[in-house]
Amino acid sequence: MAIVRIPADEAVISDAGAVTAFLADHHIDYEHWTPDHPVGAEATPEMVLAAYAREIEPLMARGGYRTADVIDVRPETPNLEAMLAKFSREHWHDEDEVRFIIEGRGLFHVHPQEGPVFAIEVEAGDLIRVPKGTHHWFDLCADRRIRAIRLFQDQSGWTPHYTDTGIDQAFQPVCFGPSYLSARSVHQA
Numbered sequence: 119m120a121i122v123r124i125p126a127d128e129a130v131i132s133d134a135g136a137v138t139a140f141l142a143d144h145h146i147d148y149e150h151w152t153p154d155h156p157v158g159a160e161a162t163p164e165m166v167l168a169a170y171a172r173e174i175e176p177l178m179a180r181g182g183y184r185t186a187d188v189i190d191v192r193p194e195t196p197n198l199e200a201m202l203a204k205f206s207r208e209h210w211h212d213e214d215e216v217r218f219i220i221e222g223r224g225l226f227h228v229h230p231q232e233g234p235v236f237a238i239e240v241e242a243g244d245l246i247r248v249p250k251g252t253h254h255w256f257d258l259c260a261d262r263r264i265r266a267i268r269l270f271q272d273q274s275g276w277t278p279h280y281t282d283t284g285i286d287q288a289f290q291p292v293c294f295g296p297s298y299l300s301a302r303s304v305h306q307a
């Protein structure tokens with residue numbers, strides 16, 4: 119399940135219903151899916167898309183998304199740092215950013231028009247739709263691993279437009295991961 123953090127408020131939201139409600143307030147759709155058929159590490163993009171066809175096809179019809187693909191990023195991916203640098207600065211797109219995480223983790227920061235910046239840490243099973251025009255940036259977690267389905271209306275609309283505010287520099291791209299939640303539970307017990 120995704121975790122939301124609001125650094126300015128020193129707040130963490132980890133309850134699924136509360137995460138969904140908080141993101142809905144910011145016009146971000148969030149769902150957690152379980153695949154028809156779990157996909158292994160060796161699964162091809164076609165196998166991944168087939169496993170989630172039942173969920174993806176209605177979502178594509180509803181959002182007007184015309185294409186789907188699978189990105190697969192690992193620490194050994196060539197030019198990884200250059201690729202990540204394109205998305206770790208505050209930007210927006212002319213179309214929605216829709217991601218369903220198959221494996222690994224990632225960290226979106228969202229800068230709403232009103233209210234403080236918040237971070238959404240996503241993991242396997244998380245579907246997120248960040249509407250077009252939303253100011254945001256994205257980082258991988260320390261393990262540099264993510265595999266995700268991407269949906270597009272028109273891939274050319276997904277070119278990042280940079281704000282060049284530099285606000286992204288004020289936020290550490292640090293993921294908490296499941297260990298944070300278990301440590302917190304112990305602390306609260």
Ligand SMILES: [Fe+2]
Nearest residue numbers: 205211215254
């Ligand atoms: Fe983006």
